Amino acid sequence: MLVAIELIVVLGCIYWGLKMGGLGVGLAGGLGLAILTLGFGLEPSAPAVNVILIIMAVVTAASTMQAAGGMDWLVHHAGNLMRRNPRYICFLAPMITWLMTIMAGTGYTVFSTLPVISEVAKEIGVRPSRPLAGAVVASQVAISGSPISAAMAAMISIMEPIGVSFLEIMAVCLPTSFIAAMVAAFIASRQGCELKDDPVYLERLQHEHQQKDDQKIELDPKAKYSVMLFLLATTAIVVYAAFPVLRPQFADGGMMSTRDIIIVSMFAVACLMVPICNIHPDKIVRTTTFRSGMSSVAVILGIVTMGSTMVNAYLPEIEEFAGSLLQSYPMLLALVLFGTCTLLLSQGATTPLIIPLALSLQVPHWAILASFVAVTGVFVLPTYPTSLAAIEFDSTGSTRMGKNIFDHPFLLPGLAGVAISTLCGFLIAPLIV
Numbered sequence: 001m002l003v004a005i006e007l008i009v010v011l012g013c014i015y016w017g018l019k020m021g022g023l024g025v026g027l028a029g030g031l032g033l034a035i036l037t038l039g040f041g042l043e044p045s046a047p048a049v050n051v052i053l054i055i056m057a058v059v060t061a062a063s064t065m066q067a068a069g070g071m072d073w074l075v076h077h078a079g080n081l082m083r084r085n086p087r088y089i090c091f092l093a094p095m096i097t098w099l100m101t102i103m104a105g106t107g108y109t110v111f112s113t114l115p116v117i118s119e120v121a122k123e124i125g126v127r128p129s130r131p132l133a134g135a136v137v138a139s140q141v142a143i144s145g146s147p148i149s150a151a152m153a154a155m156i157s158i159m160e161p162i163g164v165s166f167l168e169i170m171a172v173c174l175p176t177s178f179i180a181a182m183v184a185a186f187i188a189s190r191q192g193c194e195l196k197d198d199p200v201y202l203e204r205l206q207h208e209h210q211q212k213d214d215q216k217i218e219l220d221p222k223a224k225y226s227v228m229l230f231l232l233a234t235t236a237i238v239v240y241a242a243f244p245v246l247r248p249q250f251a252d253g254g255m256m257s258t259r260d261i262i263i264v265s266m267f268a269v270a271c272l273m274v275p276i277c278n279i280h281p282d283k284i285v286r287t288t289t290f291r292s293g294m295s296s297v298a299v300i301l302g303i304v305t306m307g308s309t310m311v312n313a314y315l316p317e318i319e320e321f322a323g324s325l326l327q328s329y330p331m332l333l334a335l336v337l338f339g340t341c342t343l344l345l346s347q348g349a350t351t352p353l354i355i356p357l358a359l360s361l362q363v364p365h366w367a368i369l370a371s372f373v374a375v376t377g378v379f380v381l382p383t384y385p386t387s388l389a390a391i392e393f394d395s396t397g398s399t400r401m402g403k404n405i406f407d408h409p410f411l412l413p414g415l416a417g418v419a420i421s422t423l424c425g426f427l428i429a430p431l432i433v
Contacts, residue, residue: 002040003314009035010310014303014343023295025346029302036309045308048352050259052297054153055348058105059293061266061273065104065230066287068277069223071112074100076219079116086124090189091182093117093131094138098181101142102174103234105149108292110139110386114393122396127195129399132390133409134188137379138181139386141417143347144373145170145177147238148262150296150348151375156241156258158355164365164433166241166258171432172369176425180373184417191409192398200397222277229276233269237262300349307353319361326358330367333358334374334422342377345384350375366433370425379414380406 009032017028036042065071078096082089093113100109117135121128143149147170159169195201240247240261247255273279284290311318326332336358341350354375358368378384382391382401387410391399401408 006036006040006042006310006313010306013306017303023298025344026295026298026300026302029299029304029306033302033306033309036306036313042309042313045305045312047301047305048154048157050157051150051154051300051348051352054148054157054259054262055150055293055297055300057263057266058148058150058153059290059296060284061230061233061270062104062106063284063287063290063293064270064273064279065226066289067279067283068226068273069220070226070230071109071289073219073223073227074109075112075116078113079120082117082120083123086120086126089117089121089124089126089131090134091185094134094181094185094188097135098138098142098178101139101149102146102177103231104289105143105146105152106289106293107139107143107386108289110135111288111389114386114390118390118393118395118399122195125195127192127198127398128394128396129192129409130189132394132399133191133413134181134185136386136390136410137184137188137414137417140347140378140384140414141177141180141184141373141376141421143177144180144375145174147241148234148266150300151351153259153262154348154351155355155372158352158359159365159368160258162359162365164369165244167243168433169369170238170242172366172425172429173372175428176370176373176421179424180376180417180421182417183420184413187416188409188413191412195396195398198396198398200400204395204397220277226273226277229269229273233265236265296346296348299346300352303344303346303349304353308356311353311357315357315360318357322361326361326363330363331371331422331426333363333367334371334418337371338374338377338418340377341375342380345378345381347375347378350377366429367426369433370429371422373421373425374418376414376418379410382408382410 013028013032017025020028033044037044082092085092097110097113101107113135114132117131118128121131143151146152155169156166160166241258244255249255274281337350337354340354341347344350355368379387399409
């Protein structure tokens with residue numbers, strides 16, 4: 001009976017947090033943690049400190065790049081690439097958003113590209129919902145392959161200490177995330193009728209009296225330097241993480257951890273961007289990347305700590321119930337990751353909650369890596385910010401929710417991408433790990 005009450009508290013706080021949205025998710029998790037510990041006497045779980053520190057460092061660097069105009073610079077050139085190759089926009093747009101998320105570590109980079117994708121598609125007569133849906137899903141599945149995303153930060157900090165190297169993690173997760181993005185792009189490119197036959201678009205054409213905004217964003221000539229510095233830091237992280245022999249060695253025989261390499265590299269380039277790109281530090285904290293990124297810290301601190309506190313309290317019972325099942329059918333872990341992410345709407349919060357549980361249940365290391373692409377379930381409901389933005393930016397009305405909650409253009413591409421890439425992961429991972 002007590003377990004049921006505690007579970008109701010956890011689920012109730014998650015539901016309330018999602019209703020509040022944003023930072024409210026973390027705050028509700030904090031309330032749930034207080035009830036579980038102070039009210040029911042459960043021992044609080046240790047916060048995911050390593051993950052939080054990495055997120056703060058990466059978000060600071062990415063926000064500095066945005067403040068320097070680096071995001072605008074990337075979007076400008078991405079738009080030019082799509083305009084030069086309009087026939088392939090349904091695949092180019094997802095490839096661009098996938099790559100930008102891999103580079104920046106956050107799927108929110110897609111916000112700046114969505115208006116460009118919608119505009120280019122409309123110009124060439126392609127149904128905008130096709131490249132927009134593919135691009136949104138690609139930006140979300142890329143989180144599982146980005147070496148500096150919050151989810152990957154958690155994955156690395158959990159798996160490296162038990163002997164799974166950064167190179168092995170990336171060798172599985174990077175290609176599976178790309179496969180997921182391309183499968184989603186293919187499915188999205190086949191969805192819906194042609195734009196010229198869409199009844200909503202035709203109706204809007206009859207009532208369209210909007211003036212086209214031809215104003216162009218003035219790019220700062222120094223913006224490209226911020227992108228180069230950020231890429232330099234990301235490359236350095238990958239090289240040092242992939243080849244431990246290059247890392248600094250200490251007197252006690254230890255070496256610099258991947259966590260510290262990420263933190264040092266990101267803060268260093270963020271500092272260099274300030275004088276090189278002539279940025280005032282106050283501008284950094286006002287960027288959308290900084291606000292959303294730092295909010296995710298509170299989400300992880302609240303929700304993940306609450307969830308892991310509940311899990312740790314009943315770990316023997318969970319092991320007895322689910323341990324043998326997951327060992328016999330390790331692919332079920334993908335369903336657990338997917339379902340938890342759908343519930344929490346956060347890959348960064350799902351990873352530190354579920355991966356330690358999978359390890360305690362003795363799920364094989366290779367199966368954990370193979371399943372990791374399924375940590376993306378944020379597209380199931382059309383209420384995620386990037387999905388809502390795609391709907392808002394499509395002036396043709398082709399990207400829209402249907403009569404039912406699951407009737408939207410992101411669901412089928414996302415499900416197909418995750419399902420096929422997970423199968424590919426279970427083929428690739430045993431050969432690598």
